[in-house]
Amino acid sequence: MIVAERKPMEEILSMIEDANRILVLGCRGCTTVCCAGGPKEVQELATLIRMNRKQKGTTVETLEASNELQCEPQSVGPLLEKLADQFDVILSMACGAGVQTIVKSFPDVRVLPALNTNFIGMAEEHGVWTEVCVACGDCLLGRTAGICPMTRCAKQLLNGPCGGSMKGKCEISKDVDCAWQLIIDRLTRLGRLEVLEEIYPVKDWSAGWHRGPQKIVREDLTS
């Protein structure tokens, strides 16, 4: 899932300084699941905004809503469509994709992000998410025992651990596992360590980072 977290209040408050009618719009998809931008967090943020204004002796009108999947234009729905124009600002609590979908749906309303979209992650335990995928567009998990060195190796090495790997930890921090140690451990366990003898060729980045916006079209699904 996409993992995000709320921006610092200071940043949010300064973005909406001149807005008096604010729609705080959550997403019931990923950002609900990562507890950053679901209905509960929407309420929390709206309340904090009102509290802040009240402290300053001014008022603000907030409306709290969440739609199903903010990155799906269809999920805007008629009700939201009707409401949106009444607001100075739509403060989106979705990921970057959700924010931009709302931007596209409401060309005349200021749409602002309340979250920082951090990474694609897995839920380690309740309240802990870790980055495990960088959406490189050229998945190599099949050759690395299911552990992604593009995400989890600070140098994105493809041919084994660098000289900074010590006691299973990465040189950048004792709290970070060396991805290659994990890969080697798991390949050893699976009895497939020999796959690492081969020199992994240079990566095809054309489908990944720094390559301009990507698009996937499934002809069988389009109309």
Add this chain to the structure above:
Amino acid sequence: METELRIGVFVCHCGINIAGVLDIEDLCEYAGTLPNVVTVQPNLFTCAETGTSGIKNAVKEHDLNRVVVAACTPRTHEPIFRASCQEAGINPYFFEMVNIREHCSWVHRHDREAAQGKARDLIRMAVARAMFLEPIETFKSKVEPRALVIGAGIAGMSSALALAGEGFDVTLLEKKAEMGGLLRDLHKVAPSEVGAGELVEQKVAAIKQEGRIQCFTSATLEEVSGYVGNYSATFSSNGNTHTHKVGAIIVATGGAPLKPMGLYNYDGKRVITQSELETKLKSGKLDAKSIVMIQCVGARIPERNYCSRICCMVAIKNSLHIKEIAKDAKVFVLYRDIQAYGVENEALFLKAKEAGVRFIRYNLESPPVVGDGNVEIYHPAMGKEVPLPAELVVLSTPIVAHDDAESVSRILKVPVNEYRFFLEAHAKLSPLDFATNGIYLCGNAHYPATVREAISQALGAASRASIILSHDAIERVGTVARVDQELCSSCFACVKVCPYQVPHMDEGGKAMIEPMQCQGCGICVAECPAEAIQFGYVSDAQIMAACEALCA
């Protein structure tokens, strides 16, 4: 379609308990100004017959659909007023109580003005909350009058017999090929001196005679689903798989003495454990004339820091048995601390000392050293190492949990501690219960216990279980959390935070809370990021309304 809210407020004088401090007339007048309040009535004692009938009459007369009573604590009086509401024909949960006695008149006697203001605030908050009350129904669930007892050692057998004696069917599972458990290996049970074997045979015979107990040996528990009164347990026994419906479950999986591999030259021949000693005593094969017992072997050490509690008594008991067989045998007990609690145990300890058993204390820094035919020990009184003759060395090792405790714990969703002993819901309030309703524990599965303790716990657990089993159905008030699956984002937050592991994902991938299992704490409700969990009993709307009414 919303019916108009019609709230009646009843303010109690409680004699002078409330009226002596607060101005009831003012409170009534104030309550009358609050939104949706259609009638306000003062009572001398609202809980008296005149008061409750007053409520019932007012409901009819004013067509009330919400009742607020400002009186004493709901912890004692709420049921009375809920019953009045029900009798008057409105849902008993359309009732809200304000505590202006314990929380106001009794504690602010010296500041009447402020107390009066606080009472007004509390009434205002309650009226606001009342507007969002939701009707709550009770529902019933049938109880299977059968218990599952896991483990047929002394604790499990005792539980099973007790339950059968009360007329309940029992499914008794034993993982070994025969019943009896740990006791099978023992000699005599202190302080009664009853033969352990006899005790086992008695119980086994009783169980075989008891038609209500179905015992399955070589059995493994595989799966348990359901909830109190209505569990379904699947297990295998001798190659067959069975599924039994049971209303309650007792965990009596026991424990086993630690095998002291690698400790004090343990070899099972010249260096043996207490239970191996008992086997020798039982068969009359003990011929050693000098015996050294070492206590706390593998216990109360950093990696296993609990005291097994019973080993001191076992050592005392066995040293006395040795002295009985051979008066001139030299018996030394090397100990760190002695656990001989209670009159009888203390008496046995003295008896052992009188019989010439020598007790020498050691500490972890200078443990005894087992040599060839002797044991070296630092004697604190002599201040030096002393060799003790030892034809036989007996190690007292702690009871440790069985390896399969973990799997039973997982299947039943009940907790174990770091040493895999099962963990009760509350050490004092519910020592035999798990937090999950309808599952109980006893014996060594919980913590090392003497036979006597194991039996008392077993009877207690059986009695706890019979409270459930004796009902045809369990009635449960719907003060429980419920998932609105339309809103559920399938984030698993409820699954992860519920202390009772009740929420789960249903086949549609949405969270589901079985009302019979829900304990009504509301933890998941507050945690759910999708606000998809409803809790009509104490809803967000009610709490928010009370907050909004904090200030007039």
Add this chain to the structure above:
Amino acid sequence: MNNFEPLIAVFSCHYCSYAAADLAGSSRIQYPPNIRVIKIPCTGRVSVNHILKALECGADGVYVAGCLEGTCHFISGNFKAKQRVQYAKNLLSEINMEPERVQMYFMSAAEGAKFANVAKEMTETIRELGPSPLGQNKSE
């Protein structure tokens, strides 16, 4: 600001702190009349949004009073509450309000005196802090 009388909302759990408040009452232990108890089944029921709401609606302080640590009637409710109170404190800091306006307390059902002391302590804490900028007292 000597005449400032703080208004404090208390989320009190049925099994422990509400019972402790009852005991304070039946023992006639006097404490400041500044607190307003909102009864909940377990402090685990309290969400951050409830705490914020009470503050937004004018409470000068809010505290959550649960069972003693390790003895929650619902096992871990008071632990969750403690975490959420801490989170709420962080949120207050983010909007430049004093985090001390929100507190967590633990007490058993038998601790009537503690309930009273906590009420006193919290009232004093809030009196020191002064009126909440969101409260009804702020203009005084």
Add this chain to the structure above:
Amino acid sequence: MKSGSNLERILESGQFAVTGECGPPKGSSPKVVQKKGELLKSCCDALNVTDNQTAIVRMSSLSGCVILQGIGLEPVLQMVVRDRNRLALQSDILGAVALGVGNILCLSGDHQKFGNHPTAKGVYDIDSMQFIRMVKTMRDEHKFINGEEISGDVPLYIGAAANPFADPFEFRVTRLAKKANAGADFIQTQGIFDVARFAEWMKMVRDRGLHEKTHILAGLIPIKSVGMARYMRNNVSGLSVPKELVDRMADAKDAKEEGVKICLETIEELKDIEGVHGIHIMAVAWEDIVPRIVEEAGLMPRPVV
């Protein structure tokens, strides 16, 4: 001959090589490089010029190489993949060859987090292994990494690094094998303080015949003070500094002398390990000690091949 560099000639003729290291300045003066070069000129067969070492910005490695060449020294061009993508790497390589550089050391580079620009974006387009192979392909097949033809020769003697002290230990030799297969002609190891562990690693290297595929130059870091020893023991990832060594430095009357002594003892031990074809001395901020060490290790004068 692959490049015909002095280093190549010495190693290929079976002589014990000595290389040194020269860190360019955090500034634009060529004099600093020249001064270090003069110090090391007589005692080293080639001099590595570091590439933004520890991710701290310095004068470029290639410029350092050219400056050294100007005073008659043979440089080893260090290059890290942290700062350059495959385009920049290849173009710099061509430029280096054009300027007469004959040796290259292909590295990943220390993570940017450790340097003076911790917020910089790391490039890591390709990894060090792929880098080695890329240079080899450029040299041997006259092809860029995309398969296109290169006009002209790319005569480079290719080096790589190895760290026998990093984890997982067993995999370190596999990684060395990969580097040798990728095209590393010589290897410079991490600084060695734990000779026993290095010897163990070398045994694994010999078991796989790798000492015959590539020339291993054992890394040495002369220790100047107990503080430095302690720092390296506690803070430098990938180094193994035994406690006894720290104690020895702490107990020494003259720490610098003790450091030299340790270094010389280490060299003696290294000479006896089969498969070690030379040493690489990294005397960071203590360049002036190198001539003495090489002299007293009995490695002077340097052979002319």
